[in-house]
Amino acid sequence: MLASVGLNEFLNKTASSDPVPGGGSAAALSGATAAALTEMVAKLTVGKKKYVEVEEEMKAIAEKAASLREKLMKDIDRDADSFNEVMGAFKLPKETDEEKATRSKSIQEATKKAAEVPLEVAKDAFGMMEMIEAVVVKGNASAVTDGAVAAMMARTAVLSAIYNVKINLSSIKDEAFVADLTQQVKQLEEAAVAKEQVILGKVML
Amino acid sequence: MLASVGLNEFLNKTASSDPVPGGGSAAALSGATAAALTEMVAKLTVGKKKYVEVEEEMKAIAEKAASLREKLMKDIDRDADSFNEVMGAFKLPKETDEEKATRSKSIQEATKKAAEVPLEVAKDAFGMMEMIEAVVVKGNASAVTDGAVAAMMARTAVLSAIYNVKINLSSIKDEAFVADLTQQVKQLEEAAVAKEQVILGKVML
Numbered sequence: 001m002l003a004s005v006g007l008n009e010f011l012n013k014t015a016s017s018d019p020v021p022g023g024g025s026a027a028a029l030s031g032a033t034a035a036a037l038t039e040m041v042a043k044l045t046v047g048k049k050k051y052v053e054v055e056e057e058m059k060a061i062a063e064k065a066a067s068l069r070e071k072l073m074k075d076i077d078r079d080a081d082s083f084n085e086v087m088g089a090f091k092l093p094k095e096t097d098e099e100k101a102t103r104s105k106s107i108q109e110a111t112k113k114a115a116e117v118p119l120e121v122a123k124d125a126f127g128m129m130e131m132i133e134a135v136v137v138k139g140n141a142s143a144v145t146d147g148a149v150a151a152m153m154a155r156t157a158v159l160s161a162i163y164n165v166k167i168n169l170s171s172i173k174d175e176a177f178v179a180d181l182t183q184q185v186k187q188l189e190e191a192a193v194a195k196e197q198v199i200l201g202k203v204m205l
Numbered sequence: 206m207l208a209s210v211g212l213n214e215f216l217n218k219t220a221s222s223d224p225v226p227g228g229g230s231a232a233a234l235s236g237a238t239a240a241a242l243t244e245m246v247a248k249l250t251v252g253k254k255k256y257v258e259v260e261e262e263m264k265a266i267a268e269k270a271a272s273l274r275e276k277l278m279k280d281i282d283r284d285a286d287s288f289n290e291v292m293g294a295f296k297l298p299k300e301t302d303e304e305k306a307t308r309s310k311s312i313q314e315a316t317k318k319a320a321e322v323p324l325e326v327a328k329d330a331f332g333m334m335e336m337i338e339a340v341v342v343k344g345n346a347s348a349v350t351d352g353a354v355a356a357m358m359a360r361t362a363v364l365s366a367i368y369n370v371k372i373n374l375s376s377i378k379d380e381a382f383v384a385d386l387t388q389q390v391k392q393l394e395e396a397a398v399a400k401e402q403v404i405l406g407k408v409m410l
Contacts, residue, residue, distance in 0.1 A: 007215055007234070007281070008208045011274060014241035017248035023354030026238050029212070030358065033231050036219035043222035069216060076212070145372045149228030149365040153235065156361040160354040166410045167350045205371045 002080065003073040024079035024118050024164040028072050031125035031157035035069035037150035038128060041135040041143045054138045061131045068124055072157075075121050079164070082114040086168075108173060115168035115181060118161035122188050125157035129195045137202055144203055151199040158192035207285065208278040229284035229323050229369040233277045236330035236362035240274035242355035243333060246340040246348045259343045266336045273329055277362075280326050284369070287319040291373075313378060320373035320386060323366035327393050330362035334400045342407055349408055356404040363397035 002010055002021060010029075014021050042062035045051045051058070089106035093099045132154060136147035162185045169178050207215055207226060215234075219226050247267035250256045256263070294311035298304045337359060341352035367390045374383050 003213045004211045006209045006211055008278060010212055011237055011241040011278070014238065015244040015248075015271065015274065017245065017251075019245075019249065019348065019351075022245060022348070023242060023351040026242060026354050026358060029238065030235065030361070032212075032216055033219065033234065036216040037228060037231060039220040040222065040224075040227060043220070044224065046222075066220065069220065073213060073216070143224065143227070145368040146224075146228040148368045149231050152361045152365055153231060156235070156357045160357055163350040163353045163408070163410065170410065203368070205368065205375065 002076045020080035020083045021076065022080075022083070023160055024083065024121075025076045027118060027125075027157050027160035027164060028075035028079055028121050030153045030160060031121055031128070032069045032072035032076070034125065034128055034132065034150040034153035034157060035065045035072060037146045037153065038132050038135055039065040039069065041139045041147050041150070042131075044143045045135070045138075045140040048140060051138070051140060057134065058139060061134060065128065065131060068128055072121065072124060075117060075124075078117050079114075079121070082110070082117045085110040086114050111168050111172050112174070112177060115165050115172065118164035118168075119181060119184065122158045122161035122165065122185065122192075125154045125161065126188050126192050126195070128154050129192065129199065133195070133199045133202070136199055145205070148200060148203045148205075151196050155192050155196035158188055162189050207281045225285035225288045226281065227285075227288070228365055229288065229326075230281045232323060232330075232362050232365035232369060233280035233284055233326050235358045235365060236326055236333070237274050237277035237281070239330065239333055239337065239355040239358035239362060240270045240277060242351045242358065243337050243340055244270040244274065246344045246352050246355070247336075249348045250340070250343075250345040253345060256343070256345060262339065263344060266339060270333065270336060273333055277326065277329060280322060280329075283322050284319075284326070287315070287322045290315040291319050316373050316377050317379070317382060320370050320377065323369035323373075324386060324389065327363045327366035327370065327390065327397075330359045330366065331393055331397050331400070333359050334397065334404065338400070338404045338407070341404055350410070353405060353408045353410075356401050360397050360401035363393055367394050 039062050042058040045058040089110045092103040094103050132150045165185050172178050244267050247263040250263040294315045297308040297311055299308050337355045370390050374386055377383050
């Protein structure tokens with residue numbers, strides 16, 4: 001589990017000439033960091049007299065952010081694993097026609113999964129932005145920059161994950177699948193870029 | 206050293222109601238991740254026949270990215286430490302006039318340092334974007350999305366660090382210092398936003 005290795009070791013593995021962990025895992029880490037910051041701002045708001053009116057909302061956000069963080073931490077590994085599965089499929093034997101067909105099918109299936117994992121990361125990171133806006137607008141004002149950083153990390157998680165969806169889509173033959181995911185990432189991309197600007201526009205500094 | 210704790214533990218600490226590590230450390234981590242991805246793309250380019258013409262350039266980039274990563278990993282701690290120093294200064298005694306003056310001076314000095322650490326992070330992360338453009342344009346094309354992710358992580362590192370500069374500037378009384386850093390972060394902010402767009406415009410996907 002990459003989640004349990006040290007920060008230094010994780011980045012050593014990233015920096016190595018092994019293709020994974022790579023940008024897909026980095027996207028998930030960026031999303032998980034955004035979740036952690038969101039949770040912190042919510043927790044710094046709970047229990048403060050000045051913010052008693054949003055106490056329940058902040059408690060709910062802290063809880064939801066914690067569960068999203070856990071999910072995104074797992075995606076760091078899932079992304080690396082799905083890449084390795086694609087590589088594994090490419091190594092299948094291709095002597096006979098039957099082998100060729102099996103190999104080709106395996107490559108296509110593995111590549112679809114390798115597109116679906118970052119799509120999920122993008123959706124989860126985007127889904128967090130509503131909460132981030134809430135902690136920036138209603139949360140403890142002394143932690144507003146942490147909310148701003150969370151917004152930017154979530155945006156970069158969404159866009160980074162989307163690059164990893166697209167690179168996989170480029171080798172998938174199922175046109176309906178490609179059309180569906182292309183449409184989904186286009187919407188997510190536009191929405192994440194716009195939402196980040198909305199949130200940062202609310203950070204008075 | 207936060208660099209040696211597990212990813213999970215680092216994010217647990219971030220998510221806790223302790224204000225550090227917070228957005229400043231997250232900015233340094235984002236920069237360090239960008240450096241690791243840049244190094245990886247450079248290494249995936251070295252030793253490949255197709256890229257023999259850029260071999261020396263990629264070796265130099267891998268080396269420079271590695272040293273920037275090491276520096277940014279240290280900044281994860283430096284940012285948290287500088288925040289703690291500001292908090293420590295606020296706790297100094299303030300009974301006598303002399304104590305008040307010493308305390309006030311300590312707060313100002315610690316806050317200046319707390320602004321300078323993220324300014325350095327912003328500069329280092331921005332400085333990396335030139336290398337990122339080189340790996341995206343000239344590096345191994347099969348790792349181009351990793352370069353794109355590095356560009357976005359570097360941009361978010363710069364902008365996140367800048368929020369942490371600004372929040373500290375808001376309580377610094379030395380007007381010349383504030384004017385100088387305000388000017389520097391304004392330029393860095395504009396340059397990082399523009400550079401990310403230039404790099405992403407060169408990623409054909």
